[in-house]
Amino acid sequence: MIHVNNLSKSFDSIQAVKRIxxxxxxxEVFGLLGPNGAGKSTTINMMSTILKSDExxxxxxxxxxxxxxxxxKKLIGVVPQEIALYDEFSAHDNLMFWGSLYKVPIKKLRQxxxxxxxxxxxxxxxxxxxxxxxxxxKRRINIAAALLHNPKILFMDEPxxxxxxxxxxxxxxxxxxxxxxGITIVYTTHYMEEVERLCDRIAIIDAGxxxxxGTQTELQKRSxxxxxxxxxxxxxxxxxxxxxxxxxNMKISSNSNTIIVECDINKALSKIITACNTCALEIEDLQLxxxxxxxxxxxxxxKQLRD
Amino acid sequence: MxxxxxxxxxxxxFSDRKAVLLSFLIPILLISLFAFAFGGIGGGAxxxxxxxxxxxxxxxxxxxxxxxxxxxxLAEVKLIPKDITDAVQLVKKGKYxxxxxxxxxxxxxxxxxxxLPMELKYDAAREIEMGMLQSVxxxxxxxxxxxxxxxxKMNTYFxxxxxxxxxxxxxxxxxxxxxxxxxxxxSLGNNTMDLKMxxxxxEDTKKxxxxxxxxxxxxxxxxxxxSIAGIGGGLLDEKEAGTLKRLMYSPLKATDILFGKMxxxxxxxxxxxxxxxxxxxxxxxxxxxxxxTALVLMILATAFAVSSFGMLLVAIxxxxxxxxxxxxxxxxxxxxxxxxxxxxxxxxxxxQKIAVVSVNYWGxxxxxxxxxxxxxxxEILPKMGILxxxxxxxxxxxxxxxxxxxxxxxxx
Numbered sequence: 001m002i003h004v005n006n007l008s009k010s011f012d013s014i015q016a017v018k019r020i021x022x023x024x025x026x027x028e029v030f031g032l033l034g035p036n037g038a039g040k041s042t043t044i045n046m047m048s049t050i051l052k053s054d055e056x057x058x059x060x061x062x063x064x065x066x067x068x069x070x071x072x073k074k075l076i077g078v079v080p081q082e083i084a085l086y087d088e089f090s091a092h093d094n095l096m097f098w099g100s101l102y103k104v105p106i107k108k109l110r111q112x113x114x115x116x117x118x119x120x121x122x123x124x125x126x127x128x129x130x131x132x133x134x135x136x137x138k139r140r141i142n143i144a145a146a147l148l149h150n151p152k153i154l155f156m157d158e159p160x161x162x163x164x165x166x167x168x169x170x171x172x173x174x175x176x177x178x179x180x181x182g183i184t185i186v187y188t189t190h191y192m193e194e195v196e197r198l199c200d201r202i203a204i205i206d207a208g209x210x211x212x213x214g215t216q217t218e219l220q221k222r223s224x225x226x227x228x229x230x231x232x233x234x235x236x237x238x239x240x241x242x243x244x245x246x247x248x249n250m251k252i253s254s255n256s257n258t259i260i261v262e263c264d265i266n267k268a269l270s271k272i273i274t275a276c277n278t279c280a281l282e283i284e285d286l287q288l289x290x291x292x293x294x295x296x297x298x299x300x301x302x303k304q305l306r307d
Numbered sequence: 308m309x310x311x312x313x314x315x316x317x318x319x320x321f322s323d324r325k326a327v328l329l330s331f332l333i334p335i336l337l338i339s340l341f342a343f344a345f346g347g348i349g350g351g352a353x354x355x356x357x358x359x360x361x362x363x364x365x366x367x368x369x370x371x372x373x374x375x376x377x378x379x380x381l382a383e384v385k386l387i388p389k390d391i392t393d394a395v396q397l398v399k400k401g402k403y404x405x406x407x408x409x410x411x412x413x414x415x416x417x418x419x420x421x422x423l424p425m426e427l428k429y430d431a432a433r434e435i436e437m438g439m440l441q442s443v444x445x446x447x448x449x450x451x452x453x454x455x456x457x458x459x460k461m462n463t464y465f466x467x468x469x470x471x472x473x474x475x476x477x478x479x480x481x482x483x484x485x486x487x488x489x490x491x492x493x494s495l496g497n498n499t500m501d502l503k504m505x506x507x508x509x510e511d512t513k514k515x516x517x518x519x520x521x522x523x524x525x526x527x528x529x530x531x532x533x534s535i536a537g538i539g540g541g542l543l544d545e546k547e548a549g550t551l552k553r554l555m556y557s558p559l560k561a562t563d564i565l566f567g568k569m570x571x572x573x574x575x576x577x578x579x580x581x582x583x584x585x586x587x588x589x590x591x592x593x594x595x596x597x598x599x600t601a602l603v604l605m606i607l608a609t610a611f612a613v614s615s616f617g618m619l620l621v622a623i624x625x626x627x628x629x630x631x632x633x634x635x636x637x638x639x640x641x642x643x644x645x646x647x648x649x650x651x652x653x654x655x656x657x658x659q660k661i662a663v664v665s666v667n668y669w670g671x672x673x674x675x676x677x678x679x680x681x682x683x684x685x686e687i688l689p690k691m692g693i694l695x696x697x698x699x700x701x702x703x704x705x706x707x708x709x710x711x712x713x714x715x716x717x718x719x
Contacts, residue, residue, distance in 0.1 A: 050555040070558050078556040082549025101557035145553070 001026040001153065001184050002047070007056035009042050016042040018208040019056065024186060024201075029179050031199030032188040033293065039208040040188035041081060044157045047186070048078045061152065074102065077151035081158045083138045084145070087131040091122060091141050094130060099148035109148065116144040120174055136167025143174060153184045160194065172197060192293040202293070206301045220291045223299035226262045228289040229272055233257050233281050240279045247275040257284075265290065325629045357385035358440050361394040361406035368414035370452060375409070377451045383443045398428060398507045399680055401672070404436045405429030405507070407444065417452050420460025422501060431506040432517055432679055433652045445502060517679055519591050524674035525647035527583040528609060528667045529638065531576055535617030536634035538572045542621050543630060561713040562706055569618045569702070576610035594678065601677050601684045608694035609670040615701040616666060622708035641665040646672075669694045 002024040009017040017039040024030040032040045045051035047058055049069045058065040060072045085094050092113060099109040117123040120140040130138060139159060146154060156175070160168045175198055179185055189195060195202055196216065203213035212222050236257050244259070245252055248271065251262040261272055265288050276283055362378075364371050379386045386407075389397065394406035410424035417423065427444065429437045458481055465472050542564075545551040554564055584602070587593040595602055620637070624630035642648050644658060645667025651659050662668040673690040676682040 048556055050552065073556070073558045076556075078553070080549050080552055080556070082552070084549035084553035086550065087548075098553070098557070101554070101559055103558075 001061055002030075002186070003057075003059045004043075004047070005057045007043070007046060007058065008054045009039075009046060009051065010054055016208050017046070017053075020203075020205070020208075020210045022203050022210060022213055024184060026184055027179070027182055028200040029175070029185040029187060029198050031195040031202040032186065032205055033190070033192070033195050033202050033297070034188075034205035035190050038190075038205045040190075040205055041157055042208075043205070044078070044155050044186065044188055048076055048155050049073055074149060075151060076153045076155060077146035077149065079143050079146045079154065079156040079159045081161060083135075083142050085130045085138060085141055088129060090127050090129055091117070091133070092126040094141060095145060095148060098145040102149035104149055112148055112150065113144075116147055119177065120144050121170070134167070136163045136170065139163050139167065139171060140174065143171065147178070151183070153186065154178065155186045155188075157188050158190070159187075160189070160191070168194075192297070196293055204297060204300060206303075211300045212296075216293065216296075219293070219296050219300075223296045225291050225295045225299045227265045227291050228260050228262045229265060229269060230258065230260045230287040230289055231272070231276065231283055232285040233259075233276075234284055236281055240281055243279045244275055244281070247278060248272060260289070323626055323628050325626075325632070328632075357381070357383055358436055359385050359387060359403055360440065361389045361397060361403050362386045363389060363391040363394050363406055363408045365391070365411045366409050366413035370414040370417050370455075371409045374413075374448065374451050378407075378444070378447055381443065381447060384440070395428060395507060398430050400682060400686060401430055401432065401675065401680060403430075404433045404440060417456045418459055420456055420458075420463050423448075423452070423456065426503040426505060428505045428507045432675060436652055437504075441502065441504065448502070516591075516593075519587065519593055520675060520678045521646075521650050521671070523583060523587045523591075523593060524671045525642075525650075525667070527580055528613065528645075528670045529642040529647040530583075531579050531610075531613050532616065532638040532641065532666070533634070534579060535572045535576060535613050536620055536630065536638065538568065538575060538614075539617045539621040539624070539634070540627065540630055542568060543624070543627050555713070561710050564713075565618060565621070565706060565709045568621060569614050569705075572614035572617045573610055576614050577606060580606045580610060597681065598677055598684065601687050604684070604691055605670075605673045605677060605687065608691040608698075609666070609673070612666045612670070612694040612698040612701070615698040615705065618705040618709075619701045622705040622712060625712070641667050644668070645670075666694065666697055669697070 004020060004022050006019045006021060007017055008015070008019050020039075020043065022030075032043060034040050042051065046053045047060075047065070049065060049072055052066075061075055063071050063075075065072050086097070089097065095113045095116070096109065099112065100106075104112065113126075114123070117126050120143065122137060122140060122144075125133070125137065130141065133141070143156070143159060146156075159175075160171055163171065172194070175185060175187070179198075185198075187195070187198060201213065201215050202219060204211045204219070212219055214222070234257065236254075236259070241252070241254055241259070248261060248263075248268075250268065253260045261268070263269075263272070269288075273283070273286075362375055364375055375386060375388075378384055387403070389406065391406070391408060394403075397403050398406055406428050408426045408428065410426070412424050425448075427437075427441065429440075431437075461480070462477070465477055542551065545554070551564075555561070584593065584595050584606070588595045616637075620630060620634055624633055642665075644654075644662050645651075645665030646654075646662060647667045651662055651668070651671075654662075669690050673687055673694070676687045676690065
């Protein structure tokens with residue numbers, strides 16, 4: 001549905017995006033994960049037509065973006081990072097205004113607004129001024145304002161910035177509902193848990209370059225990160241370590257009274273515990289080291305996401 | 308801590324170079340402007356610049372021609388001969404300060420020592436210029452024809468009342484007059500040298516008060532410029548709120564945004580001007596219904612020029628500081644030179660010439676034409692056309708700049 005080829009953009013001497021490539025399939029939630037300043041918003045701005053690329057091409061639903069801006073604009077909705085609403089207007093009036101820019105017929109627009117207010121759970125507050133809303137409510141109206149013309153693709157640029165966990169969860173539910181309705185979503189964030197929860201595929205972007213992309217499993221395979229079980233004992237001697245290695249036949253590293261066993265946790269956990277008992281080892285602490293994007297990101301970029 | 312905050316604020320202030328430049332440029336420019344206008348700077352040039360005065364010599368006698376010739380030699384006055392009908396029309400339209408009319412029988416009156424048939428018809432909107440002109444004319448008329456007229460009058464007086472007076476005595480009296488003993492001639496001359504002064508626009512109930520028109524039109528246009536600059540600031544608010552970016556995500560073109568803002572500014576400008584004139588009608592009795600068509604068109608033309616000026620500011624300024632600096636400097640300068648702050652006729656001639664670059668000038672002059680000069684719509688149309696032209700030029704420049712700068716504005 002979206003193809004990005006060799007896309008680059010510089011601001012003066014700073015190259016914000018460096019020849020990036022990715023494709024997004026219809027109906028998927030595609031995550032652009034990277035720290036602040038990685039080039040996520042610049043990429044979204046180029047994909048949403050308001051920023052010209054220095055080189056490279058973007059095609060949306062078969063349209064070359066550079067030659068068919070208006071067709072593309074009708075296909076896409078953008079949820080900007082800022083709460084881009086008029087504080088002095090009511091929620092309903094804001095939505096009427098933003099919808100009218102897409103020339104949605106008035107009757108259809110009213111129906112659409114009613115539907116979206118219901119979806120985001122703010123029907124009761126539709127006549128209240130935006131300035132009276134909480135941050136989370138504003139974020140939800142911000143999303144609804146991008147959906148008025150029924151776009152096929154939704155770009156969401158860090159849509160949960162500054163909201164409380166409850167509101168964030170509500171936004172996740174809205175996104176999941178939209179995706180179930182068939183909307184393709186491009187989601188930028190620097191929160192791992194959001195990508196892990198929402199995205200089918202992920203592109204990790206750092207310093208303007210895509211470091212890796214794929215499903216979480218594919219990214220895991222590309223990185224050196226493995227699942228592991230970390231066990232601490234009261235004491236463990238060399239003989240016990242050798243016996244444990246023999247019983248498990250897995251890669252084990254040790255440090256003092258702690259061992260780390262690389263394994264598929266779901267399959268191997270009970271076997272590991274049985275082996276510890278067999279070796280007369282008293283377990284003091286046990287931690288499951290599941291592979292998450294934080295670890296993958298660290299492995300692929302050599303730095304923490306919030307560096 | 309205070310020092311830290313002080314340093315931070317100064318750093319922020321100096322980071323916007325254009326705003327810094329304007330902060331210092333505004334007072335410098337205004338000081339220069341007012342010094343030039345009222346402080347006598349450049350006054351030398353204005354003193355030597357002659358006042359253009361129309362002359363209609365109906366007598367065409369030796370004496371009347373001599374008067375015209377002598378007056379034309381003066382540095383303070385430049386005489387332009389015109390037929391009386393044309394001359395009156397030109398003064399009425401505000402093109403010239405007045406017309407000096409030497410009526411038929413001018414020479415005969417000099418020879419007879421009777422009151423000289425001459426009249427100065429003038430534009431009351433330029434009373435200060437008229438005051439200067441009157442004193443220059445009186446002084447020179449006296450030296451040109453005054454003594455001849457007085458001698459003739461005295462001669463008649465002596466012949467009537469002192470028929471036996473020896474001619475040597477008469478000669479002595481006339482010689483005293485020539486040598487500067489004017490105490491008698493002054494009293495006699497006053498009767499013959501009266502220059503009839505007539506305002507060319509006759510006072511009537513339908514004509515507005517000149518000061519009121521100046522106050523209403525001048526203030527209305529200046530305040531309108533500030534209001535429109537405020538609307539321009541709205542775009543910067545949109546930028547800060549992120550709504551400008553969201554507008555750009557939609558199928559709108561950059562020019563749609565600009566014209567939308569301009570439309571809003573135009574409506575506001577029309578409303579503001581209308582309210583101000585209606586207020587002046589209700590409270591001060593400004594005769595706004597004299598020529599309602601001309602007034603409506605003039606309001607439209609002024610509103611268009613002013614709102615396009617606001618759009619130009621929007622297209623140029625990228626930060627609020629820049630907008631404030633630019634709008635303050637441009638509005639104050641335009642208002643000062645255009646006659647919003649003080650009437651144009653009190654300014655030096657050179658300033659009056661510069662005034663034509665100001666929207667205020669054309670607006671104020673247009674409203675003068677409607678309320679003071681009572682000109683017809685056709686006669687006022689050129690001023691409306693100039694305002695519309697200024698508006699059009701500023702709109703074209705604004706569109707070009709805005710299209711070029713919109714992304715810079717979003718990402719600035």
